[in-house]
Amino acid sequence: xxxxxxxxxxxxxxxxxxxxxxxxxxxxxxxxxxxxxxxxxxxxxxxxxxxxxxxxxxxxxxxxxxxxxxxxxxxxxxxxxxxxxxxxxxxxxxxxxxxxxxxxxxxxxxxxxxxxxxxxxxxxxxxxxxxxxxxxxxxxxxxxxxxxxxxxxxxxxx
Numbered sequence: 001x002x003x004x005x006x007x008x009x010x011x012x013x014x015x016x017x018x019x020x021x022x023x024x025x026x027x028x029x030x031x032x033x034x035x036x037x038x039x040x041x042x043x044x045x046x047x048x049x050x051x052x053x054x055x056x057x058x059x060x061x062x063x064x065x066x067x068x069x070x071x072x073x074x075x076x077x078x079x080x081x082x083x084x085x086x087x088x089x090x091x092x093x094x095x096x097x098x099x100x101x102x103x104x105x106x107x108x109x110x111x112x113x114x115x116x117x118x119x120x121x122x123x124x125x126x127x128x129x130x131x132x133x134x135x136x137x138x139x140x141x142x143x144x145x146x147x148x149x150x151x152x153x154x155x156x157x158x
Contacts, residue, residue: 030147032045038083051114057114063123069116076098076155077153081149081150118152118154130144
């Protein structure tokens with residue numbers, strides 16, 4: 001192979017490798033610990049419990065009912081916000097609470113992980129990292145790699 005073709009091939013490989021390293025699809029994944037939260041959200045990481053996979057939760061109101069366990073169907077009322085305080089979802093005014101089976105991947109992984117151990121009637125704040133939420137891709141009004149904050153009330157568990 002002539003030297004000019006060898007150099008040209010090497011340059012093409014270098015350009016292709018450089019382009020593969022560029023990812024402009026989403027902002028870098030945010031760390032909960034380095035996220036600035038809107039004061040209106042009332043996030044208090046120091047008073048929260050961190051799960052093994054990096055979500056945080058804090059009971060705002062400890063329920064008086066039984067502790068929920070994986071496999072139960074929970075009915076919940078919730079509101080979700082971006083860390084800047086922008087509300088992206090809520091079912092507080094819906095006729096029926098949201099039903100989901102805890103641990104069955106019916107909801108984002110952060111919900112499944114951070115709701116274990118809550119009591120029926122309790123209100124819990126969840127802080128979900130992108131890896132347990134919607135990841136690097138935008139999802140409706142949620143930008144890619146967003147830290148999410150939810151306030152969740154457990155209405156029932158069966």
